Amino acid sequence: MHALIEMYELTGQIRWIKAQNDRVRNGELYRCIADTKGAFYSGMPALYEAFGLRVIEAMNCGLPIFAANQGGPADIIVDGVSGFHINPNNGEEYSNKIADFFEKCQEDNAYWNKVSTAGLQRIYECYPWKIYSTKALNMESVHGFWRIRSKPNSDISRCSAPSSSEIWGVPGRYNK
CATH class of the missing domain: 3.40.50.2000 (Glycogen Phosphorylase B;)
Incomplete structure (x- = not known):
């Protein structure tokens, strides 16, 4: 890459910054x-x-x-x-x-x-930060639900979560 920068006379105009x-x-x-x-x-x-x-x-x-x-x-x-x-x-x-x-x-x-x-x-x-933080918290809530639900002796493991078709209102196998 440095050879291309020199060949096209771009020295001083391009900066490579390694992953940070x-x-x-x-x-x-x-x-x-x-x-x-x-x-x-x-x-x-x-x-x-x-x-x-x-x-x-x-x-x-x-x-x-x-x-x-x-x-x-x-x-x-x-x-x-x-x-x-x-x-x-x-x-x-x-x-x-x-x-x-x-x-x-x-x-x-x-x-x-x-x-x-x-x-x-x-x-x-x-x-804006408010939207981003709300979405991040919502994702954590969903992750937390499934983390708790996956424990074998958890009370919540006997609950059923809504299917994506129920959430989005789209008819599916379980929601006709």
């Missing part, structure tokens, strides 16, 4: 990238990412983001407005999207801020 496990440091890295008007791109985009926490964290720091067009990122990002969808199976397509973004930034000084602001607005409207 320190959540505080991640926030600082996102902030540093945003302060220099960079963009966040996951070097190994997932073919499918269920939720997209990295996307939300980066957008919450004001970073324009490039992420997979599937799974959680597809729901979080409004393509071309609050970030950009990429096809993880098409390297040429997503490299062109990244190049186009930075070309537009050079042509229009306000473009980076426009995408950054739209990303922040999307997070504030759709993914």
Whole structure:
């Protein structure tokens, strides 16, 4: 990769940051990238990412983001407005999207801020901490129910949980 950076004369314009496990440091890295008007791109985009926490964290720091067009990122990002969808199976397509973004930034000084602001607005409207924490607590409640229910001598093990068809109101094998 370093040879490609040198070949295309991109030294000083691209930074490789190895995987980080320190959540505080991640926030600082996102902030540093945003302060220099960079963009966040996951070097190994997932073919499918269920939720997209990295996307939300980066957008919450004001970073324009490039992420997979599937799974959680597809729901979080409004393509071309609050970030950009990429096809993880098409390297040429997503490299062109990244190049186009930075070309537009050079042509229009306000473009980076426009995408950054739209990303922040999307997070504030759709993914505030209150919604996220409520969903996390709901998931823990469901997990806790099944953890207790799976104990052989538990009173709750004799209870029956509603089926997904009962929850969603969709007729199924047990709910006609």
